[in-house]
Amino acid sequence: MKRPLKPEELKVWSVVAGTVHPLPGRVVAAPPPSAEAIATETPARIPPPAPLRPKPPRVRGGVDEIEPNRHHRIARERDPIPARLDLHGYDQDRARAALEGFLRRAWDDGYRAVLVITGKGVQGDGILRRRAPEWLAAPHLAPMVAGISEAHRRHGGAGALYVALKRKPRG
Template structure:
């Protein structure tokens, strides 16, 4: 890749892109200082210098709150070092009945001392099934956070993207 300077048209295009991105932290102050140094007003997009290419900010995908996906736990299950204590199949449940039954199942398994359970959600059409989507939303809730330490999509032998390993916290914790 050669290092060439931007043409005036490219510099204007990058300036529009940079103006549409709201940086956070230290970079926000840098952008304000650059805007002031270039003499651009608050409504004018900052002009990128023509001699050096402007760096486009990479948009960060927001991380879903809640328990992290636990890759190490998934590996331990796949290698047989952590057994699946029980499984719960959401097929045949409505959204409402699954929302009631799933927490009860997880609480019961936690009380029994289980460390890992398999929850089968099904894939749905194009991987966007209602129960699968709602299951992931439920895992982000405060009620779920007190029960589980993490989760991971299951290995293909356990259902692949249509099932999840759910790692339960110790009942004593």
């Protein structure tokens, strides 16, 4: 929100505005009110500032969302998605084991991003969809997982996750 100009600022502005001439065929804008006029006006009631939009919540407790620019590059496939894991039909135990093994292999191979397809579940609240972010936040996966985000619609939308992987340390 803009703050009102102080009287001394209005004086300077009126000097500057007086040196400007409109282009041919353009209308001259109304001059700003003088400092005296502003000083004598009764103060207008200033509306309260609009509430700030809260920061979107993290996808899960331990790992942040993927940075917006990187997410965009992955979604547009400017950063390749060399591996995909589809967890449809898995129970929780098999899905977790498959996910952890998949991530370890992808990280060992030097991949920087992968796609994990969880599915949405029957009513959009599937157990794998809810639990996968928790599994990815596990402490033993922290050296590998940089962040996760919901996938673009063409990659599965709400039923899939982009998982950004950290660089493997040289050694």
